[in-house]
Amino acid sequence: xxxxxxxxPLTDQFSQAYWEAAREGTLLIQRCAACGRYQFYPRGHCAGxxxxxxEWVPASGRGRLHxxxxxxxxxxxxxxxxxxxxxxxxxxDEGPRITARITGDADGLACDRRVHVVFTPAGQAGVLPNFAxxxx
Amino acid sequence: MPASWSGQVAIVGAYESPxxxxxxxxPFAIQAECAAGALADAGLEPADVxxxxxxxxxxxxxxxxxxxxxxxxxxxxxxxxxxxTDIGGAAPVSHVGHAVAAIxxxxxxxxxxxxxxxxxxxxxxxPDYLTHAHGPGQWELPYGxxxxxxxxxxARRHMHDYGTTAEDLAAIAVQCRANAAANPDARYTAPISxxxxxxxxxxxxxxxxxxxxxxxxxxxxxxxxxxRRARSMTARPAYVLGFGEALGQVSMSQMWPYTAxxxxxxxxxxxxxxxxxxxxxxxxxxxxxxxITVLLALEDLGFCGKGEGGKFASAGELAPGGRLPINTDxxxxxxxxxxxxxALAVVExxxxxxxxxxxxxxxxxxxxxxxxxxxxxSTSATLILGA
Numbered sequence: 001x002x003x004x005x006x007x008x009p010l011t012d013q014f015s016q017a018y019w020e021a022a023r024e025g026t027l028l029i030q031r032c033a034a035c036g037r038y039q040f041y042p043r044g045h046c047a048g049x050x051x052x053x054x055e056w057v058p059a060s061g062r063g064r065l066h067x068x069x070x071x072x073x074x075x076x077x078x079x080x081x082x083x084x085x086x087x088x089x090x091x092x093d094e095g096p097r098i099t100a101r102i103t104g105d106a107d108g109l110a111c112d113r114r115v116h117v118v119f120t121p122a123g124q125a126g127v128l129p130n131f132a133x134x135x136x
Numbered sequence: 137m138p139a140s141w142s143g144q145v146a147i148v149g150a151y152e153s154p155x156x157x158x159x160x161x162x163p164f165a166i167q168a169e170c171a172a173g174a175l176a177d178a179g180l181e182p183a184d185v186x187x188x189x190x191x192x193x194x195x196x197x198x199x200x201x202x203x204x205x206x207x208x209x210x211x212x213x214x215x216x217x218x219x220x221t222d223i224g225g226a227a228p229v230s231h232v233g234h235a236v237a238a239i240x241x242x243x244x245x246x247x248x249x250x251x252x253x254x255x256x257x258x259x260x261x262x263p264d265y266l267t268h269a270h271g272p273g274q275w276e277l278p279y280g281x282x283x284x285x286x287x288x289x290x291a292r293r294h295m296h297d298y299g300t301t302a303e304d305l306a307a308i309a310v311q312c313r314a315n316a317a318a319n320p321d322a323r324y325t326a327p328i329s330x331x332x333x334x335x336x337x338x339x340x341x342x343x344x345x346x347x348x349x350x351x352x353x354x355x356x357x358x359x360x361x362x363x364r365r366a367r368s369m370t371a372r373p374a375y376v377l378g379f380g381e382a383l384g385q386v387s388m389s390q391m392w393p394y395t396a397x398x399x400x401x402x403x404x405x406x407x408x409x410x411x412x413x414x415x416x417x418x419x420x421x422x423x424x425x426x427x428i429t430v431l432l433a434l435e436d437l438g439f440c441g442k443g444e445g446g447k448f449a450s451a452g453e454l455a456p457g458g459r460l461p462i463n464t465d466x467x468x469x470x471x472x473x474x475x476x477x478x479a480l481a482v483v484e485x486x487x488x489x490x491x492x493x494x495x496x497x498x499x500x501x502x503x504x505x506x507x508x509x510x511x512x513x514s515t516s517a518t519l520i521l522g523a
Contacts, residue, residue, distance in 0.1 A: 009274035041275040041389065067296070067394055069288035069340045071280065075264045079280035087285050087340075089389055099276045099389045106341075111296035128278055 007078050008124040017056055018042055023127045027061050027117045029096055030054035040096035061117035063092040065131070070106045090115055090131050103132045138377065138411035145236045146366035146373035147521065149178025149359035150486040154321040156472060158353035159257040163198040164210045166252035170357035171211055178359045179370045180246060182213065185359075187244030189219035189231035190251060194475050196258035207250065217244035224510020225423060226381070227251075228356075228479035229517035233379035235360045245361060251479035252355025266386055266511055276387050284348060284426065286388050286512035288340040291428040293394040295342065297443065302342050304446030305427040306333035309346050309469050311454045312424060316466025319495040323350040324470045347427040349468035349477070356479040358486065374486045377503070378412065378520035380405020386514050395443075398516035399436035399507060406505070406518035407438070414438040417520070418501035419488055420460055421481035423509040424467040433507050434460070437518065456496045464488055465495035478508035482519065489523045 011019050021028045029040045034051035046054050068088035074080055086102040086109065102109065103118055114134040122128045151173030153166055167190070175182060190207045192199035199206040204220035219234045221227055228251050235247035264282050267273030294300045310330055316322035328346060336345040366373035382401035385391045407413060414437060422433045431445040439460050440448040453459040463469070465484045468477040485504040487493045506519040 007269050007277050007280070009278050010268065010270035011274065012270070015274060041272055041387065067289045067293035069285050069292055069342075070338075071282060071285045071340045072337070073284075073339050074280065074282045076280065076282065082280060085280065087279060087281060087289070089289055089391075089394070097389045097392070099279055099281070099387070101279055111293060122278065 006123055008126065014044060015042060019126055022119060022129050025119050027059045027129050028056045029059045029092065029094060031057045038094040038096050040092070040098050060093050063090045063115055063131070065102065065109065065111060065113045065115050066091040066097060067111055068102060068106070068109060088131065101130045103130055109133070139409035141236055141240045142377050142410055143375045143522070144363050145239045145360055146363050146375045147358050147360055147482070147486050148366045148369050148371050148373050149174040149180065150483045151177055151358070152356040152472065152480055152483045153252070153354045155354045156321065156323045156352040157256060158254055161254065161353065163192070163196065163252045163254050163355070164207065166254070166353070166355040167207055167250050168211055170252055170355040171248055171250050174248065174357035174359050177371060180359060184246045185213055185248045186215055187217040187235060187238055187247035188213055188215040189235060189247060189249045191220060191222040191227040191476065193222050194253060195260060195262035196255045196475055197253045215244070217247070223383070223515035223517070225425060225476040225478050226508030226510035226515045226517040227476055228482060229506055229508030229519050230381050232360065232376060232482060232519050233381060233517065236376050236379060239360060239362055245365070247360045248357060249360070249479070250355070250357040251476055253475035254353040255351045255474045257353050266514070272387050276389065281388065282340060283512065284343055285340040287426045287428050288343045289388055290391070290394060290432065290513055291342050294428065294431070297395055298446065300431070300446035302334055303330050304450045305342070305347055305431060306330040307449040308424070308427040308430045308454065309333050312463045312467040312469035315464050315495045316470035319466050319471055321494060322466040322471035323352055343426055343428065349425050349473040350470065352472050352474045354472050354474040356483045358482055372490050374489045374521045374523070376519065377522045378406040378408070378410025379518070380409065381517040384514050384516065386511055388512060391513065395432070397432050397436050397509065397513045399433050399509065399518065402516040402518040403437035403507070406520050410520040412503065412520060416503060417460065417505045418503050419464060419498055420462045420505040420507065421464070421485045422462050422507045423477055423481065424463055424469045425473070425477065425509065427469070429509050429513070430462065432513065433509065437505070437507060456498060461496065461498055464493050464498065471495070476510070478517065481506045481508065485521050489521060
């Protein structure tokens with residue numbers, strides 16, 4: 001993935017933990033202490049039961065490719081140089097789904113293929129969790 | 137049993153701008169053209185309007201935070217009831233349901249719903265994102281989503297789960313183009329084939345350019361009032377029989393399940409309030425930002441089973457002689473899509489009930505369903521109109 005220009009995430013006090021962990025090679029998700037539900041994207045409350053302050057937990061980083069598309073054209077100039085790229089929704093083994101890219105090209109990709117997290121330096125965007133297909 | 141309000145409010149005037157390209161024109165000028173056109177069609181004066189609904193916050197719509205106030209000022213209206221509900225392309229359909237509530241509650245007598253945008257010619261740029269890269273968007277926008285790509289994600293999973301093919305999706309675009317053939321205002325009228333769709337450039341696979349709607353500068357408007365008042369007016373009323381709306385997700389990671397949309401909820405509410413079933417619908421104007429938008433709506437609204445939309449389309453059921461003729465003016469895929477197609481889908485439903493469609497005129501349809509879908513399969517509003 002090219003380094004620039006991209007569209008960096010605008011972090012806030014709450015999300016800083018997530019992006020700092022990504023820089024250190026950990027994918028964080030959240031788990032609600034009250035109902036046990038895992039959630040992504042991170043929030044200040046559980047979107048299942050509204051209990052406050054779900055805890056940050058490291059995800060296994062393993063999951064399945066739920067769906068994907070190869071973006072060949074974009075009206076957004078900041079991503080034009082990236083085309084084509086694989087935009088995907090990955091279902092983590094813990095349950096939640098996450099938006100990311102699949103590294104490499106789309107050859108041999110299929111829904112439900114096993115994938116694992118990789119951490120991609122992305123210029124101003126810092127480090128973005130992405131996914132690569134498992135071998136075999 | 138129908139809801140107490142079913143049939144108590146009618147659309148008594150409707151207008152679609154013939155424009156498709158309007159370089160140098162501000163969208164508010166098209167708003168005014170459409171408002172005047174709808175009122176003239178209804179035989180009403182601006183002074184009769186005491187309710188206004190619009191949404192105009194997309195860049196190419198020309199307004200900012202207080203869209204309904206900006207549009208009211210430009211038009212020269214001072215409504216006592218207003219609605220600026222902004223749920224993407226479904227908004228104008230949503231406005232119909234809200235107007236029914238206002239009119240039956242006595243909060244307004246004559247509601248004008250207007251819409252316009254210069255989706256093609258807007259000169260100031262318009263990033264293709266639904267959110268900021270802040271808050272929830274910080275976990276999505278850095279990866280480079282586009283509107284087409286988000287719909288492509290749903291199409292890919294539908295293909296995986298149900299064996300839907302690119303040819304099935306293409307059949308929807310082919311039918312809309314065929315319907316546009318007679319429409320003098322349609323953006324494109326030359327017939328296309330399934331092969332043409334598949335040969336057009338891939339934008340975000342599996343969606344090709346011809347799986348995507350046209351992008352135009354245009355607008356539309358319509359006028360609602362009580363059925364009692366409608367009976368004394370010149371135009372043939374289109375009665376609001378049923379309505380429902382629903383919210384899905386904005387971030388694509390939150391769509392669940394991935395092959396069904398909020399249309400399942402909005403559709404069920406619309407049918408329940410009308411006291412009708414899908415088999416009793418003669419024609420549908422289904423939001424067609426992309427071919428997959430139509431396919432998912434066919435299933436979610438109950439016109440066929442989940443996973444059967446592809447076969448339904450490929451078998452010709454969407455044609456004028458099929459089980460559910462759709463998008464009889466050519467739809468957003470071939471006729472007109474300035475930004476929120478919902479407004480124009482309502483106008484075409486009214487024209488179809490009056491026998492005045494510029495595209496395909498069906499033989500005296502009694503019921504027309506209008507379905508709006510906004511954002512990235514995010515929001516849904518479903519309306520059932522009757523003659």
